Amino acid sequence: MTKQHSELVFLGLGANLNAPLEQIRKATNALSEHAEINLVASSSLYGSKPMGPQDQPDYVNSVVAIETNLSALALLDITQKIELDFGRVRKENRWGPRTLDIDIILFKDQKIDNERLTVPHYGMKTREFVLYPLHEVAPELCLPCGTELTELLKTIDKNSLTILATS
Numbered sequence: 440m441t442k443q444h445s446e447l448v449f450l451g452l453g454a455n456l457n458a459p460l461e462q463i464r465k466a467t468n469a470l471s472e473h474a475e476i477n478l479v480a481s482s483s484l485y486g487s488k489p490m491g492p493q494d495q496p497d498y499v500n501s502v503v504a505i506e507t508n509l510s511a512l513a514l515l516d517i518t519q520k521i522e523l524d525f526g527r528v529r530k531e532n533r534w535g536p537r538t539l540d541i542d543i544i545l546f547k548d549q550k551i552d553n554e555r556l557t558v559p560h561y562g563m564k565t566r567e568f569v570l571y572p573l574h575e576v577a578p579e580l581c582l583p584c585g586t587e588l589t590e591l592l593k594t595i596d597k598n599s600l601t602i603l604a605t606s
């Protein structure tokens with residue numbers, strides 16, 4: 440990937456209900472077909488153990504890199520609409536299973552903290568199912584806190600993360 444990381448937006452996708460592999464593939468398509476979004480790269484699709492309650496199916500996770508001139512909140516409107524289009528019920532249990540989750544992980548070099556959105560994503564630095572796919576699409580990424588992604592990964596257990604399919 441030749442783009443400057445500071446121009447890119449990274450999204451984390453996750454699903455563990457209703458044919459999750461297909462959910463992630465279709466959601467990636469929906470993003471790439473949006474007029475205001477240019478899909479730059481998408482990671483493999485990973486199988487991951489649930490973080491949180493264990494009495495739910497394993498997840499499928501991926502990370503995509505996009506370019507957009509949208510604001511972060513306008514992009515959030517779009518990702519939330521895609522989640523709803525895919526049958527996501529908004530008030531579902533915070534740590535429970537979901538048809539589709541699209542998180543804004545990094546938005547260019549911006550730090551955002553308001554009632555709708557916190558970027559960088561608050562959990563990204565501890566979640567193997569975010570960091571390994573992120574490394575696949577941006578191996579040289581330096582996080583806004585100054586940490587090299589490669590260095591951070593040395594401390595993050597894979598926790599049975601496996602590649603299920605290429606994107």
Ligand code: ROI
Pocket residue numbers: 452453454487488489490491498499500533534535536540568
């Ligand atoms: N666990 C995994 N492995 N992947 C996710 O995408 C995911 N999303 C969630 C919680 C419930 C925190 N657990 C997850 O929202």
